[in-house]
Amino acid sequence: MSAPKPWWQLVISISVLFIVLGLPHWPGNLSLLWFARLPLELPVLFLALVITHGTTQRGLGVVIAVTLGALTFLKIANLVTYTGFARPFNILVDPALVWVALSTASQSQGAMFGAGLVVAVLATITITFSSLWWATLTLASRCTPVFKGRGITLATLMLICAFALQDVKLTSAWWPVTSFETSKFAVERVASVAEGLRNDRRFREEMATSDVMAIPTDQRLARLKNIDVLLVFAESYGRVALDDPSQFTTLRATLQQFEIELSKKGFASRSAWLTSPTFGGQSWLAHGTFLSGLWLDDQGRYDSLFISNRDTVIGDFGKNGWRTVAVMPQITLDWPEADFFGYDKIYAAQDLNYQGQSFDYMTMPDQYTLAVLDKRELSPKDRRPIMAEIGLVSGHIPWAPLPLLIAWDEVGNGSVFDIARTPTVDVDWLNQAQLKQDYTRSMDYVLRTLLSFLLIEGRENIVMIIVGDHQPAPIVSGQSATHDVPIHIIASNPALLTAIDDWHWTVGMMPTDSSPIWRMDVMREKILSAFTPPTDVRMAQDSAQ
Template sequence: MVDVDRQGGFAGWLAAAGILWLVLSLPAEPGALTGAAVAGIPLELPLLLLGLAACPQRLARVARVAVTLVLTASVVLKLADLGTGIAFRRLFNPVLDGPLLVAAWRLAEGALGVVPALAAGLAIVAALVLVAGLCWWATGRLVDRVPVGRRLAAGLLAAVCLGLVALDMSGAAGLPGGAKTSRWAVEHVSAALDARAELAAFRTEAARDPWAGATPGALLPGLAGIDVLVVFVESYGRSAIEAPLYAPTVMAALDDIGAALARQGLAARSGFLASPIVGGQSWLAHATLLSGLTIDSEGKYRALLGSPRRTLLHLGHKAGWRTAAVMPAITLAWPESDWFGYDRVLAARDLGYRGEPFGWVTMPDEYTLAVLERDLLSPPDRPPVMAAVALISSHAPWTPLPPLLPWEAIGDGRVYTMALRAGEPPEVVWRNEDRVRDQYRLALDYSLRSVGALATRPVARPRLLVVLGDHQPAAFVSGDVGGRDVPVHVIGPPDLLARLDGWGWTEGMAPARDAPVWPMDAFRDRFLAAFSKLGASG
């Protein structure tokens, strides 16, 4: 169909076709990153080749611009899919996931430093510019001076190819190569439309709250005078207690914490919650647990912030608790904190840390918990405290790691500087996936033992701790063990935990494999019902 001699020879035409082949064959799923991805000929390839060959000269430039833009955009979106697939095990949704780009930059900047992160970002931009340039060149080779007679024949064959693409997309035929890119594009459009409809339904659900009308006296009388701490342990998933690589270390930590609790006359109950996310976006899990609604996207999160829904902290404040957030990862303005119902926010700059940051991790968990106890729980003659705490030492990149210290030695955090400088940087550890997994194991052990130290400190006022993971780590770390489940532990005086007898949870710090798995959004209402007079848990 193409006069290859007049276009510079068959080699040039073949190179142009090869570029389009590679762009169309780029997979959008991490598991498809193999040589088999380019083994078949995409049905869209002959459609593009013939369609460009059939294009009249007066429309050639418009056609080339359109094809180049579409193909480059597909590469951008497929790379985004690969990123979210590796991190979160799902496709990228342009309607909901725009803020992830900012979060990814902050993580890279904190873990690698500004210059390496900027260099990586510029390299990605340069690669995309190269893709666009190659697509522009390739389309030029395919539309250049094709004889009119052959153009008409190419158009007819292009129409046949278009029919084959439509047939393959309908599922009526499993043709070799298939129209994978077209099916993928339709899937994204469908997901975007579904997201809009789902957001509308979510706003209706968020406008209703069975606890909003409860009187202060009906809210949590079973916890009157008790400090309540909800502690999120970053990337603490079910894989940590079931995957062979992590289970011995993590179970030993849980056993040690359980024994220390028993010596203090305390008890624990443990189970599992199904997180709405995996691999990242911890704030969505926090919002899910505290609001009692499933928040699995940034769109729902923003809709939640515009709703009248009441969080556990709102209701605690209404019942007489002084509410607080302890958020060492918050380094910028956090205006949405007002919506959550916090009387006080201790962000990174408010925690008084004078040591050096551990890369993205602004300060060690043990330091964060020591400040929590000193600033919020130690002052005399205060109302009970209800706080949400987000620990971050077990956040990627999991290196370098701080040592566990006696709390009296922590001070303002400068004591950690030597450990920071002795640890290996992420760019060294992340060259080997086995070393990354081992660092995750060590980081989780550190975070859990830090929480155990807080739970077993002598106290003048009783405390109830809800300790849970926010989400599973990325799939290459979890090994796909445990799905989206995260462990949850409730720690406190035995008489308080007796109110949870109907939950079916395991006594102690180690949840049984057959322990109930609740959706994370179910926890708020069941917790309120266990300690309140209003049985509105549903």
């Protein structure tokens, strides 16, 4: 080893290791008090460096630096995913989402911002590993043969004191004076990888099982014959929108008005709750779960779906006479998954031909999206019934600026929304109250737009399913919120909804605490069972036995 480093460098190196070992992996523990503890790993690492020397010591230094660097980034990744999605980082599948995050940032804030983010990430990685390597070398330089005896004594005393203090609490908090958090975190991450691999095997077995029902193709969904079915995924429409005291007054009033206006037009509705497989983002997991009847709660499961021969809701309708359409204004790049679902027509962002300015991440207003669907697919008279999967985006964070709801005959090519919008403002990410207000306004816009769409003159023979894809980000919904989202089924012919009487959903547009809560993956089977004549369902079940 080289000559011992000055004492000030030794202090800095110990501080670096102390901070890295003390860094929490959950946002709720980000406080100065969390760092007022002795990580037990520190004296252990010190002792390991003391009792080794030469090449072994240098090799150990490399292992320590690389291991702590990797654990540091896993902790940071955990902080990010907990903040954005209220869940830990999934080592097996989440690294693939880094590109998605960078693309979203570039789309929302501009290419220069995205490039700057890449540079910042690379710089952080370089600085972190370099700092840990330097800190380990500096500490090792003090562990000379002359210092060996004193070092062993010092490290041993630190460990004895640390274990003696392990039950001592900081003030009235539950945090002890010492911690072994980093080691426990490492063990948990290794265990999560093993569990993830087991889950993947179980999921592949689940996909290989027989599909929902072997109902004859020509009888499937016969109760909806000649009915247009619109499956609308409302971005970030979560239970918090109706349960949070700061929001439910506005949105419950909107839903009440929604119900009144539907009744005047002769429509009927039912509402309940679904448990989404995702939280705060990754909307495609909710779409895939609803359509496939499989629980797709991570990217690995989602990707596995596309190497299977699993049928989906899209195929259920498409094989029985419906023209299947995807209306996806959020899709701005290639969408290879679309081939698996087998839509007859796809309207991605560029296909919708919106000529107005975007709304931050939101490529276009929901009203424009629905206007294009109406003009190109619903208005023509000589056509097949339509089954459309629609992804609305006006509820996407940051919820400002927002479009204004205008007369449908004024929508045109969308350029009117350059003016028909709320003012652009700088988002204050630390102002939770303001973010909640912005979120509430965006949900109010989405619901009022859908109501206005249904009230268009001549709207008949239609069933609309409105479902939230996930709860809004934890910055609005909180870390302890459930994964529940509202779902509404609206029919122009009330008789159609008698098919779901045994679901015991709440009548109207306002789900209650007593409304059923189902996992989102049951909806495909529920829809098939309800809207297929009972005799055919029994025949299919008998043939499967």
